[in-house]
Amino acid sequence: MxxxxxxxxxxxxxxxSGCAGAVGAAAVAVPFVSTFQPSERAKAAGAAVxxxxxxxxxxxxxxxxxxxxPVWIVRRTPxxxxxxxxxxDELADPKSARKPSELTPSYARNEGRSIxxxxxxxxxxxxxxxxxxxxxxxxxxxxxxxxxxxxxxLCPCHGSTFDxxxxxxxxxPAPDNLEVPPHMYLSDNKLLIGEDKSA
Amino acid sequence: xxxxxxxxxxxxxxxxxxxxxxxxxxxxxxxKEHLSEYYAPKNFNFFYFFGALSILVLVxxxxxxxxxxxxxxxxxxxxxxxxxYIMRDVPWGWLIRYMHSTGAxxxxxxxxxxxxxxxxxxxxxxxxxxxxxxxxAIFLCLMAEAFMGYLLPWGQMSYWGAxxxxxxxxxxxxxxxxxxxxxxxDYVVGDATLNRFxxxxxxxxxxxxxxxxxxxxxxxxxxxxxxxxxxEIKATKGADGHPLDGIPFxxxxxxxxxxxxxxxxLVFTSIIFFAPEVGGYFLEYNNFIPADPLKTPLHIAPVWYxxxxxxxLRATTDVMINVLSIISALSAAYVVFKTSVQNKFKLVTxxxxxxLIVLLNIFDAKFWGVVxxxxxxxxxxxLPWLDHSxxxxxxxxxxxxKWLYAVFVVFFVILGYLGIQPPSEIGTLIAQxxxxxxxxxxxxxxxxTQLGEFKVVPDRVxxxxx
Numbered sequence: 001m002x003x004x005x006x007x008x009x010x011x012x013x014x015x016x017s018g019c020a021g022a023v024g025a026a027a028v029a030v031p032f033v034s035t036f037q038p039s040e041r042a043k044a045a046g047a048a049v050x051x052x053x054x055x056x057x058x059x060x061x062x063x064x065x066x067x068x069x070p071v072w073i074v075r076r077t078p079x080x081x082x083x084x085x086x087x088x089d090e091l092a093d094p095k096s097a098r099k100p101s102e103l104t105p106s107y108a109r110n111e112g113r114s115i116x117x118x119x120x121x122x123x124x125x126x127x128x129x130x131x132x133x134x135x136x137x138x139x140x141x142x143x144x145x146x147x148x149x150x151x152x153x154l155c156p157c158h159g160s161t162f163d164x165x166x167x168x169x170x171x172x173p174a175p176d177n178l179e180v181p182p183h184m185y186l187s188d189n190k191l192l193i194g195e196d197k198s199a
Numbered sequence: 200x201x202x203x204x205x206x207x208x209x210x211x212x213x214x215x216x217x218x219x220x221x222x223x224x225x226x227x228x229x230x231k232e233h234l235s236e237y238y239a240p241k242n243f244n245f246f247y248f249f250g251a252l253s254i255l256v257l258v259x260x261x262x263x264x265x266x267x268x269x270x271x272x273x274x275x276x277x278x279x280x281x282x283x284y285i286m287r288d289v290p291w292g293w294l295i296r297y298m299h300s301t302g303a304x305x306x307x308x309x310x311x312x313x314x315x316x317x318x319x320x321x322x323x324x325x326x327x328x329x330x331x332x333x334x335x336a337i338f339l340c341l342m343a344e345a346f347m348g349y350l351l352p353w354g355q356m357s358y359w360g361a362x363x364x365x366x367x368x369x370x371x372x373x374x375x376x377x378x379x380x381x382x383x384x385d386y387v388v389g390d391a392t393l394n395r396f397x398x399x400x401x402x403x404x405x406x407x408x409x410x411x412x413x414x415x416x417x418x419x420x421x422x423x424x425x426x427x428x429x430x431e432i433k434a435t436k437g438a439d440g441h442p443l444d445g446i447p448f449x450x451x452x453x454x455x456x457x458x459x460x461x462x463x464x465l466v467f468t469s470i471i472f473f474a475p476e477v478g479g480y481f482l483e484y485n486n487f488i489p490a491d492p493l494k495t496p497l498h499i500a501p502v503w504y505x506x507x508x509x510x511x512l513r514a515t516t517d518v519m520i521n522v523l524s525i526i527s528a529l530s531a532a533y534v535v536f537k538t539s540v541q542n543k544f545k546l547v548t549x550x551x552x553x554x555l556i557v558l559l560n561i562f563d564a565k566f567w568g569v570v571x572x573x574x575x576x577x578x579x580x581x582l583p584w585l586d587h588s589x590x591x592x593x594x595x596x597x598x599x600x601k602w603l604y605a606v607f608v609v610f611f612v613i614l615g616y617l618g619i620q621p622p623s624e625i626g627t628l629i630a631q632x633x634x635x636x637x638x639x640x641x642x643x644x645x646x647x648t649q650l651g652e653f654k655v656v657p658d659r660v661x662x663x664x665x
Contacts, residue, residue, distance in 0.1 A: 033381075036395070042385040063493050068387035070493040124493075128565060130366040131359060132495040144621065156497050157363060158513055159622035171517055175563045 048194030050186070053119065061135060063124065066193050070124040070132055071181055073191065076117070080137075080164045083150045084111050091167045093177055103127075105196060108180045113165040121183050121193065122166040124153075128174035131157035137164075153178075233420055238445030239452055240426035242660040246316035248459030249309050251452075255460060256306045257412065263299040264401065271351065273397035275390035278353035279489040297475040303345055304481045305467055307504035310338060318582075319604060321591030322425040328583040330422065333415040335580045340408045342576070345504065347396040347404070350388075354486030355496050361388050361396070363499070367512075370566045387492060428660045429591025435659060444660045480619075498621050506618025507611050508572045511637070513622060514630035515568035522631070523567075524556045571634065578641050585641055588648035590656050597651030603640065610636050 049066045056062050056075040063070045088094040096104040096113060107115055114120045124132045133153035141147040144154060145161065152163040158173040166178030182196040206218045221227050270289050272281040285292040314334070317323055323331035350361045365388060369379035384391030423433055423442075432442035446452070476482040480503050485496040501509050531552030535545045559567065590596060593604065610633040617626045617633075 036381045036384055038380065038383075038385050039391065042389070042391060046386070065493060068385070068389055068492055128366075129363040129370075131363060131499065132493065134495070134497060144623075156495055156621070157359075157499050173513070173516065173565060173568075175565055 046194065048192050051191045051193060052189055053191050054189040056119075058118075059137060064193065066123075066181065071193050072120070072122050072124045074120040074122075074164070076112070076120055076164055080151055081112060081117050084163065084165055087150055087163060090169055091163065092170045092172070092175075094167060096167070096177055098176055103177055103179045105180060105182055107196070111165070113167070113177070113180055115183075115185065119191075120165060121180060121191070123179040123181050125179070126155040126157065126160055126174050127168070127176040127178065128155065128158055128160050128172075131155050133160070133162060133178075136161075233416075234449035234453070235447050236441075237420055237448040238432070238442050239424045239448050240428075240430075240432045240442075240444055240660055241446045241451075242426050242428060242444070242662045243424075243452070243455075244427050246312065246320075246427075248456065248463075249313035249316060251456040252459060252463050253306065253309045253313055254412075255463070256302055256309055257408075259298060260302045260306065261405065263295050263302065264405075266295050267299055268401055273351065273394050275353060275393050275490075278351060278393060282352045294471070297471045300482055301467060301470050301475060303348065304477070304502070304504065305463075306341060307345070309463075310341060311504075314338065314579075315608070317425075319593040320425055320427050321429050321586065321588070321593075323583045324425075324429075324586065324591050325583070326422045327419075327425060330415060330418045331583055332580055333411055333418055335576075337408065337411045337415060338579070339576060340404055340411060342505070344400060344404045344408065345502070347400040349502065350393060350396045351400065352486060353393060353490045355488045355490055356483045356486040356499060358388060358490035358492065359495050359499050360501055361392065365392075367569045367572070370563065370569050372562055372566060375566075389492075425591065426660055427592060428594060428657065430656065430658070430660050432660065444662070500619050503615060503619060506616070507614040508575055508618075510614040510618040510630040511575055511634045512568040512572040513618070514627055514634045515564055515571045516627065516631075517564050519631050519634075520559050520564050520567060522635070524559050526635070527552045527555050527559070571638075575634075575637060578638070582641070582644075585644035586648050587645050588653075590653050592656075594661075595654040595656045597653060599651060600648075603647070606636065607640050 046067045049064055049071070051062070051064050051073060053062070053073055053075075056073060058075050058077045059080070060075055062073045064073070065071070096109050100106075100109060104113060111117075112120060113122070126133050133155040136142070136145060136149065136154045137151050139151045140149055142149065144159060150163060152161060153166070154161050155174065160172040160174035161169045162174075162178055163169070166180070168174045168177050181193055183191060183193045184196045186192050203222055204218060206214055210218075217227065267285065270281065270285045270292060272278055282296070285296050287293075289295075317331060317334070346361075346364060350357045365379050365382050368382060369375040371378060380386070382392075383389070384395055423431075423445075426432070430444070432444040435443050437443045470477060470481070476484070483500075483502065485499070488496070500506065531548050534540065534548045538545075588596060588600075593601060614630060614633045614637070617630050620626055
């Protein structure tokens with residue numbers, strides 16, 4: 001066949017069917033990529049957790065699992081509560097102003113980031129890359145911490161530090177304060193994590 | 200298509216069979232092109248063992264992997280116990296598993312040395328750009344393969360390592376959180392994550408990896424191997440049309456590589472039998488504790504082969520962002536005021552730097568940490584176009600170039616060491632200096648590789664018969 005006799009209508013149809021095939025292939029990719037999304041079972045696993053907090057002594061922490069994540073319930077001592085208002089200028093976001101809808105429910109937008117000043121509830125996952133910070137409740141100088149350490153949490157992965165209200169200190173890898181999950185008191189000793197009155 | 204060939208009726212059965220096959224499949228042709236008539240330079244040195252060795256380790260990983268899959272259970276509630284079952288109850292299971300776990304580290308040792316060889320002898324320069332690019336893609340696949348494989352034992356390090364790395368993707372602006380959700384398949388690293396990583400680790404990534412290895416070798420055999428002198432042996436051919444400085448890969452280098460394989464296996468098996476954990480570097484101690492989503496181990500670090508890049512991630516703090524902003528501003532100012540390039544280019548540089556500085560300060564340091572970490576690997580792809588040196592091999596470069604390479608290697612090792620250590624202020628500072636050197640080394644290559652007194656490259660390779 002010589003190259004002078006190009007059947008242009010045939011070429012048009014070749015291009016058209018090629019494009020139709022590409023659209024079909026892209027459409028088939030949709031269900032495959034969709035399988036990567038959380039399954040219905042994973043979505044259903046987020047039920048609220050009821051916790052009895054009567055056994056926690058002042059200065060102690062209880063960890064419960066909610067949606068596969070650790071949730072801390074810390075009973076702060078009066079000294080720890082008093083310390084919270086003194087360190088505002090060392091913190092990146094002392095008033096919990098960043099991303100309040102995601103990190104701090106309206107009833108926790110106060111100095112202690114809690115409903116009751118004594119009980120602090122937070123998701124124990126660092127806002128940097130998701131490690132779980134460790135307890136550093138002892139005040140004062142110690143390895144990996146500043147000499148005027150007021151008590152709080154230290155993330156082992158990248159060294160972010162948080163105060164006793166889960167507020168992140170300045171110039172640390174973590175950009176935000178720890179997340180306070182939706183929670184409410186069913187009675188004085190019963191706490192429900194995962195649901196609040198607004199829901 | 201080749202013409203149908205006949206052999207004489209007196210030929211032996213073997214010859215007849217080969218002829219029958221050759222008329223249907225290019226067996227002899229492939230054997231000649233890739234082995235008996237693939238001419239490799241005769242002056243290969245120590246560093247040229249590592250290409251063949253990486254093939255060996257690839258085979259070890261695939262074979263041991265196939266046997267491990269026969270006993271392993273990719274289920275969050277069974278995975279940890281099934282690995283212990285392989286170690287304790289499966290006959291010789293411990294050997295297969297230690298071969299696989301040691302093989303992972305061995306793969307990176309061999310590949311890092313292989314890449315270093317390419318770096319110092321200019322093996323990425325024209326016409327070998329695609330060989331290098333396929334190689335970089337293999338390196339990326341290898342990192343993905345190692346990372347996903349590390350989740351499978353479902354120990355504490357597996358779990359929290361995956362948690363941190365998946366969260367890296369969440370740092371991408373706008374689409375990050377959804378992307379991380381898509382990778383995990385759940386709101387936390389869980390059974391769904393383990394299952395899909397298993398699928399990727401045992402079939403998806405290895406298929407891509409094998410394809411890339413084939414492409415790497417085909418591209419190499421098309422252009423021919425480089426050598427420590429960076430001399431093109433094809434430029435000097437003998438009367439028979441073969442390079443004067445080339446010798447057939449088989450038998451010369453196949454026999455030669457037996458030495459490398461023997462020494463490698465000596466070290467490899469010593470580790471397997473006497474120190475499979477290598478003091479916590481090949482198998483981290485915290486990974487002997489089952490995954491616990493509620494408690495991060497007090498000290499977590501990736502396996503050693505990721506730590507240079509992990510250090511760069513940790514080094515990218517708010518202070519580092521300010522330093523990077525200043526560096527961008529100063530380099531733009533230098534281009535605009537001190538060089539004599541076209542005004543159009545100056546304008547582009549100034550606007551580019553301004554945009555970069557604004558972006559640096561808009562997004563979190565966390566996101567830029569991910570960019571730095573990824574960029575450090577991706578930048579390798581561009582090496583063929585960054586190096587403007589008139590000679591390929593380090594042998595004919597100015598002596599101070601060798602010092603730049605030496606400092607680069609030292610910083611790479613220091614970054615690796617710091618990535619294993621817990622975060623500290625002085626460590627972060629050193630890692631920041633190392634990170635800036637790493638990027639400066641590559642990004643300033645178009646400038647510094649042209650400077651200095653270059654030595655004369657000989658026409659023939661340097662070779663002393665032995």
